[in-house]
Amino acid sequence: MNLAIDCQGLVKRFGSYTAVRGVSFQLPAGAIMGFVGPNGAGKTTLIRMLCGVLVPTEGKATVLGYNVLTQSEEIKQRIGYMSQKFSLYDDLTVKENLDFYAGVYSLHGKTAQEQKARVIERIGLTERTTQLVSALSGGWKQRVALACALLHSPQLLILDEPTAGVDPVSRRIFLDLIHQLAKEGITILVSTHYMDEAATCDYLGFVFYGRLIAFGSPDEMREKEAKDSLDDLFIYYVENEALDDPRNQAFKKGGRG
Numbered sequence: 001m002n003l004a005i006d007c008q009g010l011v012k013r014f015g016s017y018t019a020v021r022g023v024s025f026q027l028p029a030g031a032i033m034g035f036v037g038p039n040g041a042g043k044t045t046l047i048r049m050l051c052g053v054l055v056p057t058e059g060k061a062t063v064l065g066y067n068v069l070t071q072s073e074e075i076k077q078r079i080g081y082m083s084q085k086f087s088l089y090d091d092l093t094v095k096e097n098l099d100f101y102a103g104v105y106s107l108h109g110k111t112a113q114e115q116k117a118r119v120i121e122r123i124g125l126t127e128r129t130t131q132l133v134s135a136l137s138g139g140w141k142q143r144v145a146l147a148c149a150l151l152h153s154p155q156l157l158i159l160d161e162p163t164a165g166v167d168p169v170s171r172r173i174f175l176d177l178i179h180q181l182a183k184e185g186i187t188i189l190v191s192t193h194y195m196d197e198a199a200t201c202d203y204l205g206f207v208f209y210g211r212l213i214a215f216g217s218p219d220e221m222r223e224k225e226a227k228d229s230l231d232d233l234f235i236y237y238v239e240n241e242a243l244d245d246p247r248n249q250a251f252k253k254g255g256r257g
């Protein structure tokens with residue numbers, strides 16, 4: 001199987017605090033995977049290790065066949081990353097933001113022009129290129145950020161809570177775009193708090209206090225544990241997780257979030 005991500009026993013400690021505790025999973029190329037978990041579960045830390053920007057304390061991982069410890073530059077060139085804050089310049093137009101990111105990805109001349117034209121068309125931004133980003137709705141900002149992340153034709157797209165604070169219609173449009181991109185062969189890793197989004201992924205990883213407490217396809221997971229909803233399934237896994245972290249007890253008693 002051609003794997004986009006293969007990680008084994010990834011651990012990240014910040015001083016005495018362990019944010020990621022031995023995460024292992026394999027993601028086939030071309031699949032969409034969703035990370036779901038409460039705030040502070042360790043999703044972003046895990047993602048940052050897979051992007052090659054944060055060095056794991058323990059464990060190993062390959063992303064697109066490259067080692068996160070020794071080949072982070074190769075990984076960075078081949079992944080598109082979009083954070084929950086979108087990382088756009090509000091006082092620049094859509095086109096100027098794309099120009100800026102083309103430079104970041106070292107795209108110049110004809111290649112830059114072609115790639116910008118490709119993503120503008122692909123993401124449906126033709127009518128928006130001269131607008132200031134500050135004048136755009138959250139949904140349009142999200143699409144501009146996606147266009148920026150796709151400029152260098154990445155093989156893996158990593159989206160960290162891309163739809164946080166975006167209205168439901170825009171979320172749906174964005175999700176459809178993501179699914180089309182996956183059909184075109186891009187592997188997608190997305191972290192989300194929304195179970196309806198998670199349900200559309202090929203694979204799901206439930207992250208809870210630094211552990212990957214479940215991994216599999218949403219349908220298989222629901223069938224295996226005989227749960228109708230992913231919310232029920234998540235709670236089921238959390239309640240069956242014997243964690244030493246005292247915050248786990250708070251979560252079980254209703255302090256979720």
Ligand SMILES: Nc1ncnc2c1ncn2[C@@H]1O[C@H](COP(=O)(O)OP(=O)(O)OP(=O)(O)O)[C@@H](O)[C@H]1O
Binds near residue numbers: 037039040041
């Ligand atoms: N650089 C750092 N130094 C110390 N602690 C950190 C650092 N980065 C993250 N943490 C801690 O690690 C834990 C996991 O954080 P992380 O951002 O990975 O969670 P998350 O699941 O992405 O949460 P959210 O959904 O809120 O983005 C948190 O308790 C956070 O405070």
